Amino acid sequence: MTDVYITAVLRLIESQLAASGRFSGGVTVGQLAGPPETPAAAVFLARGSAGLLSMSSFIRRREVTIRIYIDAAAEPRDEAEIAIDEIVYDTEDDIRNNLNLGTTGWIVQGELVEEFDYAEVGGRQFRIADITLPLTYRA
DSSP: OOOOOOHHHHHHHHHHHTTTTTTTEEEEEEEOOSOOSSEEEEEEEEEEEEEEETEEEEEEEEEEEEEEEEEEEEETTTTHHHHHHHHHHHHHHHHHHHHTTTTTTTEEOOOOEEEEEEETTTTEEEEEEEEEEEEEEEE
16 A cells, blocks of 8 residues: 655645735745744644555545634734635635646545634734645545
8 A cells, every 4th residue: 555645735735825925924834933924824734534445445534724824913903804704715716716636636525614713823813714625535
């Protein structure tokens, strides 16, 4: 059985987010080391599973999270809510229409899940949105 890595998918998502022009604070693979300029995004693994389908085939699942950061202290206060909703919508639209995983063997299988919250990074408060992509690989 051959190991199937998700590296190409993470880099593809990172590249697509950076090319969108929405994230002037940058896009990283992995969590941020310190407070970003915003808006910013991070791409990271959230959950996974693997199993045999038969003696000669297997399935591998990964949930990849795109975390979007907006400065929660921005004025006026309602701007963070409006901005994060618009960025989430546009990012999901890009994923549905432009994310070409064909060469990786991975597919988005299932609904994209959104979660909104607040997080502190390096002593600064951010409004965050997590978009979770359910990915599947079968071999």
